[in-house]
């Protein structure tokens with residue numbers, strides 16, 4: 001019996017953990033990879049030398065793991081370098097605050113911006129304000145984020161981060177300060193990308209930690225005139241990023257591609273362990289261990305996207321460069337929601353392929369994974385392939401704590417649970433193996 | 445029946461909460477005070493303008509709370525101002541680390557200190573090292589701290605903070621980096637005071653967060669030669685601090701003093717909510733509410749010490765200035781261990797006064813407070829009065845989480861549990877009332 005058959009056989013019969021029965025497989029490989037990446041490279045913001053060192057790290061490790069082909073594909077991007085930043089209450093309660101620049105924000109003039117603060121409960125409330133309330137002021141958007149398993153409150157709150165600067169500038173604000181998009185009361189500020197509108201004046205945008213947001217709100221209960229000073233010196237200039245791609249070439253249908261991905265770039269405050277070192281470790285380990293069992297029939301292509309954080313730039317570059325080949329992408333999936341256990345398999349398959357999603361989920365039932373709906377986007381980067389008709393799978397992780405750490409200095413290796421990562425790896429192996437060793441057409 | 449008798453009567457009969465039966469008393473007063481201090485003043489490092497603003501805040505609030513006398517006593521101190529600090533791994537794994545200068549540390553030359561790292565498990569291991577291992581290097585002391593209710597592991601670990609620079613310099617080190625003295629894996633670095641020895645070369649001393657300490661240890665598993673660069677520009681110059689003192693004058697023995705204290709200074713990274721805003725709120729509220737019930741027979745003196753953090757300088761200044769009066773201090777106690785519930789009453793009384801400790805504890809039994817030993821020091825600042833024979837009480841708080849927050853940016857108001865603070869206030873009221881309305885001699 002081949003190792004690969006043994007794996008599936010045991011899993012199906014519920015004799016878990018199947019992988020433990022195959023001593024050749026290193027179940028800790030995903031954890032070892034994220035440990036190596038976060039220790040040896042650390043933070044790796046898109047377009048930086050650090051992201052290039054991460055790409056070198058990935059190429060080196062793909063080769064050592066026995067991948068058949070390894071290459072990089074570079075692309076242009078608008079670069080952004082974080083400078084120093086400070087935000088202080090000047091009067092009547094002088095004290096420094098904990099802040100972080102949002103990714104992509106311009107800096108301030110050297111002397112800073114000193115202005116009074118005006119608070120809104122949400123970006124919607126800001127949009128309903130009038131110019132007299134906002135003009136010449138620093139806008140503070142103080143919207144709290146709730147916790148849940150699927151991170152479903154992120155979308156509601158992140159709008160203030162993405163569009164707060166534009167909405168505030170429309171009403172004449174000098175800068176925007178948002179409450180961190182996060183679920184922890186640790187005094188960390190949450191970064192993440194923001195956008196400008198060419199039609200609207202660009203103003204600096206920062207986030208304060210949750211305790212600082214609470215403190216500002218208390219101050220505003222005590223005074224009508226709260227004056228703040230923001231100083232920040234970020235730099236924007238053109239840069240390059242790259243996708244790192246590696247393949248285990250299929251033995252029977254090498255032109256049919258099962259794409260599994262994660263993003264290699266990270267924000268610069270933490271070491272990008274949860275976002276997205278864990279995903280990187282998982283997909284790199286999946287291809288390597290599959291080959292170690294037995295070369296799959298279809299090609300397994302691992303894509304480590306560059307510059308996901310700046311707005312899926314690596315994903316768009318990949319889609320453009322591989323346009324001719326997308327019809328041969330039989331499935332795509334991405335791991336980018338931390339390192340919590342997988343609890344649900346979602347798909348976006350054709351009508352007739354529904355039963356295949358069910359088959360996959362049944363192979364994972366012993367891991368505590370249920371079957372979800374058929375409307376997943378498959379992860380941020382692979383979602384870009386959905387309009388081209390590429391079928392996607394989402395192995396949904398428990399993200400209850402994800403936004404405690406996400407995009408803060410606290411995203412470090414010690415937050416990754418090696419046991420939960422093992423469970424993830426088993427699911428990724430089962431999913432990838434199932435599709436790569438079948439002839440199923442998931443588009444149908 | 446007077447309110448004050450009602451309070452004690454109900455408490456003794458176990459009909460708790462007694463204070464809830466006296467609507468005139470504001471049970472939230474301690475929380476309101478710490479909220480006000482941390483919001484309106486924020487961080488207040490000893491010798492700074494912020495500490496002076498805190499003193500002004502205290503004078504203003506003591507007066508508003510109806511204290512009979514309020515004054516400040518200033519004293520000289522060696523000032524220290526935190527500058528910028530950075531610590532980077534230069535090779536082979538370049539990345540920035542999260543650090544904080546230890547209080548009192550000198551800075552580096554402008555170009556920084558670049559040197560290889562040598563790790564020790566503890567200060568004891570460093571002391572056993574030889575010069576060849578350490579000379580010209582940056583020493584890293586990587587000792588973890590365990591958690592418990594009484595914070596008893598702090599003493600074991602804090603030696604590296606206090607004396608690490610001296611021990612490392614004795615062997616020719618260029619700088620010392622310690623693992624944060626704390627019990628959380630949040631990526632915060634823990635500050636706190638350190639000392640130099642005039643006989644030994646002064647070298648810079650910093651702490652890295654626990655995740656960074658773990659990362660450095662992992663790096664050292666992968667390489668023998670790990671090069672770091674430390675840059676830091678602190679300033680040391682003479683400064684002034686002050687104790688703020690307020691009294692509720694006794695109705696019958698005004699010259700007999702019951703001293704209740706806390707320290708007004710805080711480290712600068714957080715807002716000093718747990719250390720020691722909570723204590724400040726508690727003792728300020730205790731005197732005010734006692735007077736509101738009925739003026740006590742003995743004088744209740746509230747002392748808010750300046751510069752506790754730099755080494756009990758306010759406590760020493762108080763002891764010197766009030767030397768003639770110490771024989772009239774019938775008891776002293778300090779609140780300086782956060783805002784956890786009180787679970788034990790400890791004392792340091794004369795033999796014959798033991799039964800009085802028991803009486804006090806019985807009045808608090810309904811609050812879940814047991815009787816501890818007779819060897820307490822009463823808190824850091826009042827411990828200075830013990831050699832002069834002043835009897836002290838320790839109302840011991842549950843500090844299980846204290847060192848998750850202590851001396852980090854995370855020491856903010858949202859970490860103070862208003863309910864636990866109410867329990868504290870009730871115990872402080874009962875203790876202070878009992879002694880201030882008795883004629884007991886606790887020295888006997």
Ligand SMILES: [Zn+2]
Pocket residue numbers: 263275276308336337
């Ligand atoms: Zn991500």
Ligand SMILES: [Zn+2]
Pocket residue numbers: 275309407
């Ligand atoms: Zn992200």
Ligand SMILES: [Zn+2]
Pocket residue numbers: 707719720752780781
């Ligand atoms: Zn303290």
Ligand SMILES: [Zn+2]
Pocket residue numbers: 719753851
């Ligand atoms: Zn302290």
